[in-house]
Amino acid sequence: MEGTGGGFRKDLVSKLLQLHFTDSKTKVSGDALRLMAELLTIFVVEAAIRSVRQAQAEDLALVDMDQLEKVLPQLTGKEPLMPETDTPLQPRRLS
């Protein structure tokens, strides 16, 4: 399945990670960088989809801060990121 247009670019991800490394010698391999770009994209898409589902459950016409706040704990790791009852992730072609 073709990946959708959006997604994090490798150079941006590289800069984002480099910003927070404590050792200046730390580098990221090309493959690891591609995976991280994929991971970040999934992170954002999951946040968006879950917020939409929350808004739909509350019968709203717009996704607002309240809906995001409700789905936040699962996303940031206080609960498992993708509970087993959830639908599996949609496959995306690596760009």
Add this chain to the structure above:
Amino acid sequence: MEEEEEGSGEEQQRFSYRQRLKAAVHYTVGCLCEEVASDRGMPFSKQTIAAVSELTFRQCETFAKDLEMFARYPVRTVCWPLYLLLRIQRCLLTPVRKVSTYFWRRHAKRSTINTEDVKLLARRSNSLLKYITEKTEELAQFNTEQKAKKKKKLEDDNTKSVVPAEAAAAKKDGS
């Protein structure tokens, strides 16, 4: 006085660099949210998109530090007793070094983060881990195919260059 100005100049640069990165993240997040919104027929408020963007930026810090740790200290739990034993031996007797170098290499610090470290990030969720593992295998397969292509090209080039050399050698014998 000049030093103070220089210091604040550097700080300004760091701040504006950080802001530029945040803006780039915001743009990407905006695009992704737009896709989801149009796919599900549910728009996002601007505030929400900004919040997701801020969240993602902050999450990058956690990811970066975790990855750095995984690369630096990749000691497997099962090897802990062995690792400790070797540490003690190292302190007491230097002659043991030859045997221990094999084990030290396995536990040496790495400065390059690889795909195994990224997989560790995904460990908290089975479906995410499975997804990332599949992507790793896809990448590995892609890399193998690329290598095979390059190897074949190299072999083809070599065959082409060998033929003229043989012809030249044959000429030399002839004359």
